[in-house]
């Protein structure tokens with residue numbers, strides 16, 4: 589998924605809705621009347637220039653469209669503006685100062701963010717750490733940009749993350765595709781396994797005229813207590829009946845997007861294999877299956893955890909290292925070769941032995 593995400597420009601997808609500029613309020617149209625112009629820039633005190641161009645259509649299609657420009661720029665008042673624009677020393681300071689405008693509505697995000705390694709570095713005087721606008725495009729926040737944008741941003745600043753993690757994590761690239769950065773870098777937060785339904789390699793998206801994902805899931809969930817293995821199979825079948833063949837991608841993520849801002853220094857990140865590769869591992873206690881709505885917002889439905897070790901998901905997940913998965917041997921080999929250092933090896937081996945007793949019977953049952 590990560591690879592596919594890298595090509596996504598969160599601004600472009602909102603801008604794709606061509607007529608959305610018409611949804612701007614009359615007041616915002618005045619702002620955009622000047623600020624849509626290409627090449628509108630301001631010279632800064634440090635000699636750099638700051639582009640003042642804002643894409644009105646992308647803004648109108650964003651979650652912040654309804655609140656208008658003034659929602660984050662209360663200091664701007666016509667007609668004195670732009671004559672009264674104060675001195676701006678450098679673009680970095682400006683972006684950090686403007687982040688403060690998010691606080692009025694997203695105060696809950698600031699608490700974890702301010703304890704993060706990034707905010708610590710900013711406070712210590714390094715300007716290189718991300719402000720809100722570095723991970724979320726301030727004029728084009730959409731559910732889709734919130735899902736995909738931050739990981740793209742991490743990778744833009746942090747370069748070759750696969751190589752950095754490969755030093756201690758076997759098959760790091762594969763882990764990075766299946767585990768959100770924050771799922772290891774916000775170690776105290778609650779995690780879950782999300783089984784993402786893919787169609788044609790992309791997340792299954794509700795389309796006009798088709799039955800929405802949630803309705804399929806509800807219909808499959810006959811006793812309304814989340815999907816058990818049979819109901820899960822029924823869901824996959826009913827999705828396939830509607831169009832493309834579907835596949836599943838297992839993904840470990842946080843349950844709360846707010847906690848994704850915690851990011852303590854790297855020493856606190858999850859390194860212990862057993863935190864995931866154990867039957868009782870916490871993320872595996874909470875399992876969902878998901879598609880996305882037309883805006884890219886995830887639609888999740890609860891799944892019984894034993895679906896992870898049922899033959900349906902072995903087949904459909906094709907190698908997701910789930911409980912009772914088929915790749916335990918490889919992990920054993922790596923451990924035996926000593927390729928994995930600094931971890932609680934005996935505990936892991938015990939866990940694996942316990943797990944391998946639950947390998948599937950020839951008839952496909954798990955016990």
Ligand code: HEC
Pocket residue numbers: 615616618619620621622623629630631640657658661663664665666669670673674
């Ligand atoms: C008449 C054209 C015009 C209109 C209308 C206009 N702006 Fe501007 N705006 C400018 C120019 C020019 C600058 C740069 C001023 C400078 O370099 O001194 C600017 C600068 C800005 C800045 C950066 C400086 C700062 O104060 O943070 C923001 C933000 C901004 N405008 C927002 C808005 C908003 C919001 C509206 C609508 C309420 C708006 N503008 C309406 C021309 C305009």
Ligand code: HEC
Pocket residue numbers: 616619620623638639640641642644647652655656657658659660661682683684686687689719720721722726727
């Ligand atoms: C959700 C909050 C938010 C809203 C709403 C918003 N802005 Fe901004 N704006 C920001 C932030 C944050 C920055 C600082 C730039 C950054 O972080 O990259 C900024 C920067 C700017 C700048 C300076 C140039 C730049 O991109 O840095 C202009 C001009 C501007 N905004 C105009 C507008 C106009 C016009 C609207 C309405 C169409 C608008 N803004 C709506 C948050 C917002």
Ligand code: HEC
Pocket residue numbers: 651652655659660686687689690691692693694720721724726729730731732734735
């Ligand atoms: C005036 C209030 C207000 C301000 C200021 C504001 N937002 Fe928002 N923001 C909202 C609302 C309302 C939503 C939509 C909540 C929802 O749909 O559940 C939202 C949603 C979001 C989302 C989640 C989008 C999604 O659906 O996944 C992000 C990310 C976000 N805002 C970032 C920012 C950033 C960054 C700033 C500052 C540059 C900012 N917001 C400033 C009101 C605000």
Ligand code: HEC
Pocket residue numbers: 687690691694697698701706718719720721722723724734735738739741770844845846848849
């Ligand atoms: C280092 C990157 C990064 C920075 C900096 C950042 N965010 Fe986020 N933000 C994320 C990630 C990752 C998510 C979770 C996306 C998901 O749900 O998978 C997120 C989610 C959000 C959400 C949605 C939360 C929810 O309820 O799901 C809001 C609102 C938000 N951020 C606002 C902000 C604000 C305001 C700031 C500045 C104080 C900020 N973010 C700074 C990465 C960042």
Ligand code: HEC
Pocket residue numbers: 705706709716717718719722723738739741742743745746769770773851852853854855
């Ligand atoms: C705008 C650039 C930028 C973005 C975007 C960004 N970071 Fe960072 N990050 C930094 C800088 C700068 C540091 C401090 C590096 C240092 O001091 O050596 C840092 C430090 C870190 C550290 C701590 C490393 C240590 O030595 O303890 C972690 C972990 C981290 N970032 C993870 C993330 C994640 C996860 C994301 C995406 C959600 C992200 N970063 C997005 C610039 C960024």
Ligand code: HEC
Pocket residue numbers: 739742743746749752753756757763764767768769770771772773854855857858859
């Ligand atoms: C499986 C858990 C896991 C995942 C997933 C993960 N990390 Fe890490 N990361 C760690 C651990 C543990 C360390 C500290 C390693 C060490 O001891 O040096 C680390 C170190 C880092 C560092 C510091 C690198 C250095 O060498 O100083 C950065 C930056 C970072 N991670 C960013 C990210 C980003 C960005 C992502 C997502 C693309 C990510 N991580 C995904 C566990 C993870």
Ligand code: HEC
Pocket residue numbers: 756757758759762763766767771772838840858859860861862863864865907908909910915918919922928931
């Ligand atoms: C945050 C959870 C998490 C942690 C921590 C973690 N893993 Fe994984 N691991 C996964 C997931 C999820 C997959 C499945 C990847 C996929 O579906 O492709 C996986 C896959 C694997 C695979 C199979 C890769 C393949 O090619 O089939 C091995 C081997 C492995 N992990 C070893 C380790 C070792 C050794 C550690 C500790 C150094 C570790 N993992 C730490 C979640 C984790």
